[in-house]
Amino acid sequence: MIPVRDTPSGAMFQVKVHPRAKKNAITGEVGDALKLALTAPPLEGRANQACIEFLADVLNVPRSSVTIAAGESSRNKVIRVRGLAAAQVEARLKVASSQ
Numbered sequence: 001m002i003p004v005r006d007t008p009s010g011a012m013f014q015v016k017v018h019p020r021a022k023k024n025a026i027t028g029e030v031g032d033a034l035k036l037a038l039t040a041p042p043l044e045g046r047a048n049q050a051c052i053e054f055l056a057d058v059l060n061v062p063r064s065s066v067t068i069a070a071g072e073s074s075r076n077k078v079i080r081v082r083g084l085a086a087a088q089v090e091a092r093l094k095v096a097s098s099q
């Protein structure tokens with residue numbers, strides 16, 4: 001499982017985004033990052049919005065709780081989740097990636 005760390009502003013972890021995929025899904029891990037397939041194209045921030053919405057659904061938190069802390073214009077991003085501890089995020093990601 002990828003490392004998720006607690007910070008004063010929320011739990012943080014890394015993702016690598018693959019835009020223009022056939023469906024939104026967690027497709028595995030790449031190093032310390034969670035690999036995400038997203039249907040949205042990487043234009044005008046649409047892939048970033050899709051990433052936030054997908055992770056909010058997976059983690060069962062409001063969209064406002066999920067933000068991109070770093071890497072908005074890159075495939076490699078750092079995600080911040082407010083309102084959950086790192087252990088909770090890890091557990092929910094583990095359940096979602098096994099489906």
